[in-house]
Amino acid sequence: MLDFTTTSGRVRGREAAPGVTAALGIPYAAAPFGAFRFLAPRRPGSWDGVREANAFGPISPQSAALPGAPAWAPGDVDILTVNVWTPGGPNDGMPVVVWIHGGAYTFGSSAQPDFDGTALARLGIVVVTLNYRLGFEGFGHVSGGLHPDNRGLLDQVAALTWVHANIAAFGGDPGNVTVAGQSSGAASAAALAVMPAARGLFGRAILHSVASPFYETVLARETARLVAASAGVTAEAKSLLAAPPETLVAAGDRVAASYREDPGSGWRHYDPVLYAPIVDDATMPVDPLSGIADADVGLLVCSTADEYWLLHAVGSAKDVTTDDGLASFVKDYGLPGDIVDGYRAFLPGADVRDIYLAIYGDQLFGEYGARLAAGAKRAHLARFERRREGVRPWHCADVPFAFGTIGDPALDFLIGGPPDDADRDLSARMTRAWADFAATGDPGWDPVGADGGPVRLWHSGSGPDLGEAAPTRRLWSGVGFAAARS
DSSP states (O other), X not given: OOEEEETTEEEEOXXXXXXXXXXXXXXXXXXXOGGGTTSOOOOOOOOSSEEEOOSOOOOOSOXXXXXXXXXXXXXXXXXXXXXXXXXXXXXXXXXXXXXXXXXXXXXXXTTSGGGOOHXXXXXXXXXXXXXXXXXXXXXXXXXXXXXXXXXXXXXXXXHHHHHHHHGGGGTEEEXXXXXXXXXXXXXXXXXXXXXXXXXXXXXXXXXXXXXXXXXXXXXXXXXXXXXXXXXXXXXXXXXXXXXXXXXXXXXXXXXXXXXXXXXXXXXXXXXOOXXXXXXXXXXXXXXXXXXXXXXXXXXXXXXXXXXXXXXXXXXXXXXXXXXXXXXXXXXXXXXXXXXXXXXXXXSTTOOHHHHHHHHHHIIIIIHHHHHHHHHSSSEEEEEEOOOBTTBOSOTTTHHHHHHTOTTOGGGHHHHTSXXXXXXXXXXXXXXXXXXXXXXXXXXXXXXXOXXXXXXXXXXXXXXXXXXXXXXXXXXXXXXXXXXXXX
């Protein structure tokens, strides 16, 4: 079946594989520009006849162009679209997975090659991916009270609302929806779990490498002031609205670069991500770690064994190679002074850079994800440990395995070259776990207990399938993860 009826009109997809239809670039909200810029998303318009849905929609304003993904161009406005892969037809009642891409809330799109939903659809899952507002358009604070914070998250809520209203036409069950994401996409999913506006729209969440920073309004306001000044405008709504999206994108890049060049800029000197979800009274009144215990959402949380090595490899992180630099890093993040010695004991022979990357990866991703799992009503834990010569189990490497897209040459850098039979077997096991979790809430191993285990170990070797919590977790016992104020 190629044609489907939505609340806005009929769409015609294309055959993605035998038995799987992909319907791409379907609007779930109206264009968020012009008079509607910096506002909450609005319902999409309708159309007559059949809309061809055979290509991804435009992406959000951004300066980065990822390998294999489209670039943004000024004038692209219809950016709020979803893509659906389905193996069925109307009212088949299949589980639904809604994927939120990562990219530091600043770049990325649903059109990246690792997010193709065909393999999961073959397992009986209806897969939805989406674009949402990024950078200042989605997460910049606009003073005055008329323009909500967390517009990117509100876009995601609008996409889930579209799923609830339309997914049955594609064979999905609107009462069995799992939200999934990686990095800032996983953090977005965690934020949705505690947002009142998203309550009831999904029951489970898959969080891969969930990112820890959330901002208080005071930090978001200061960030907006710096970006506005770099753009040559004030931080007032009228002035910001006069600055084209590309101007604010370039201004944000300059502010991020200034943090990177300034050793006195504190924690932002190391990985100057400008934007994050904002804990406010209106859209997200509590941060995920504080609110997850009250959320009726089951979790599947996965981290990679060597998260931060990717950020170093692509040059997006501050390099730290001396003991003095490592001490400054620990101080700037407010970490306990003995954490370095603790990691050295667990990583004998590691150089300063590797100690720094190990601590940073756990601080941003691994430990934060483990705490979310520990605080949830029900959660399962996993760790991606697949290694190949020259390539670590680093940030993003697990995603194409879970999607079943490891055969795409565009992803060779992430996984270290073309996959072998062991990799294909690992990918099959990971996609199966996703599908089972989406269908029933059980990925195939026990939920996490009081001791922090069991942890499913994803590797392509002959080691054990289950392990314990990371031994470094005890080093973080006194470290808090409150929303950042400065």
